[in-house]
Amino acid sequence: MPPTPGLYIxxxxxxxxxxxxxxxxxxxxxxxxxxxxxxxxxxxxLWRKQEGAYLPLTIDVLRVTGGLITEIITFHDDRFERLGLPERLPAEGTE
Incomplete structure (x- = not known):
């Protein structure tokens, strides 16, 4: 169950x-x-040379309190589609 488990303070x-x-x-x-x-x-x-495109990696959701990031919750690539994010980004701008 997302998000990625872990607690770093x-x-x-x-x-x-x-x-x-x-x-x-x-x-x-x-x-x-x-x-x-x-x-x-x-x-x-993340750039994947074999696919010639950037493919989904993670989504970091930020909690901002008083102008500072106070929490980061990380979800994996299986949430991109549900959030309406592209399934890949073109190779434009790669080395």
Whole structure:
């Protein structure tokens, strides 16, 4: 059941998790601003050379309090269609 399980408290903890899980070295990402339940969100797509397109990866829903991101809830690619997001992005702008 979405969202992705896990609880990371504090900016440093979140950033360290991104680094140790490989996010820092991840290339070929595109983000599309969107909204989920009236909250700001980013839909991330990852470049897949074999398909020649960016394919859905995750959706990060942001809770903003006092101008700061206070919570990020991550959903997997199986939610893109339900939210009306494109199933792929074109190769424009790739290296």
């Amino acid at each position: 504090g900016r440093d903890t979140v950033v360290n998790d991104w680094i140790t899980s490989g996010f820092e070295g991840m290339k070929g990402l595109r983000a599309v601003p969107t909204a989920v339940n009236r909250q700001p969100a980013l839909a991330f797509y």
